[in-house]
Amino acid sequence: MFNQRKKKHVWKLSQNNNFFYMEFPQLQGGTIRFANHGWWLISRGDDETLFFYDPFNHHMIEVPSPSDSNCAGYTTICFFHPPTSPDCFIVGISTEIDVDYDTVEIGVLKQGEGEWDNYTC
DSSP states (O other), X not given: OEEOTTSTTEEEEEETTEEEEEEOGGGTXXXXXXXXXXXXXXXXXXXXXXXEEETTTTEEEEEOOOSSSOGGGOSEEEEESOTTSTTOEEEEEEEEEOSSOEEEXXXXXXXXXXXXXXXXX
16 A cells, blocks of 8 residues: 555555555544554544554544553554454554663553553563
8 A cells, every 4th residue: 555645645555466546535644553454553643543444445443542652652553353353452562762771662452452451671
């Protein structure tokens, strides 16, 4: 998938080596953080929200925001299994590198749960 720069909400998508353009004005201001199983995981910086989006049927699933940090703070974020599956979970990773120590924070949200589990290494 490629964003077309002239219009920030028009995307060039590919499926089975075929390219086509789709318009997503409802996603303006959002950043696609990860894509898997036909779903996009999107963060929107203006209100620090995180949600799944299926670009082919325009279905949106809201995700609870991490409580102690915003989703945009994750340097890496991904999900395993489609968000409609009971096995779905999201993993977010943020790193802080300092002269004296390095910190890695991992957030995990499992399908159906309302709060993220956070781990610091």
